[in-house]
Amino acid sequence: MTTATPPVRPLVDRYGRHVSYLRISVTDRCDFRCVYCMAEDMTFLPKKDVLRFEEIEAIAGAFIARGTTRIRLTGGEPLVRRDIMDLVATLGAKIGHGLDELTLTTNGSQLRRHAQGLAEAGVRRLNVSLDTLDAARFAAITRRGRLDDVLAGIDAAQAAGLAIKINMVAMRGVNDDEIESMMAWAHGRDMGLTLIEGMPLGEVGIDRVDSYLPLRELHDTLARRYTLTKLDKRTGGPARYVHVAETGGVLGFITPMSHNFCESCNRVRLTATGQLFLCLGQDDQVNLRDALREGGPVALDAALDQAMLIKPKGHDFVIDRTRPEPALGRHMSVTGG
């Protein structure tokens, strides 16, 4: 379903890219501490700095009025924010009224109790992050998660009719031996599997140079064992998809490191404190919370115009063996993955 009337002033940046996709980090907190994402001893934001639901709704409404048709809630872990289902219900009510789709990216830990509510609010698809099917390895990667909780959450989501895509960060020497078994499992359950290259965001717990697995290389290895047919499914995002004849499922590759996807970028990211980041890999940002609090809807709308003027052309992550520090100090959980 698409919007009936085109937006009056669509959000278009200096490079002619239409921004139609907003990712909202509803919290920087999480019940896991995945080694590639967070340090063991993360300091989280004081609650007073975090946007209230009314503020998130006002910002989402301003985007929808300017032609945003897809919203994804993320974090941190979106389902650990208190009363999160209230926000999901309010945003879900905008589906068919400018919004085409509301989705979530979740670690699945709280999915069992929320799956039915998400479906009732109009959510149709979820991305669930899962890097291994081995319980001990899962505990080691997430530092505090339980595999069984996530698997029960996936069961509940499928029972509620939600389509699921599994996101797996592929790490050399950590879980690269499980890629084929994860694919067989996911495709056997009618779920897509998308492999993600680890990105150098924030100080964390692993050596990213050693665990970095270029997905182009992995794709070529898989192509020798499976019949991979390129799909034309473009999302304006970093993923490229293939159909796997042997499993009948879809395999995605998110390659921010080895493939630059910026020319078709259609997205921006709102942090839990109301900073609008214009690129996952750059610092350019606009403070929508201050605009809204100090100037109301008019200032908020002007801030969206300002954002379009400064959205950068692209990012340039490089794995550099001589520079062990992250490319960007900001963790993925801050920007909203």
Ligand code: SAM
């Ligand atoms: N907590 C939720 C989850 O894990 O799905 C949502 C937020 S999480 C930051 C979103 C996605 O970012 C997850 O799929 C996670 O694996 C991925 N991610 C986090 N840090 C990353 C990094 N440094 N490189 C690549 N992917 C990362």
Ligand code: SF4
């Ligand atoms: Fe939490 Fe998701 Fe980051 Fe893991 S990847 S620590 S689940 S925010």
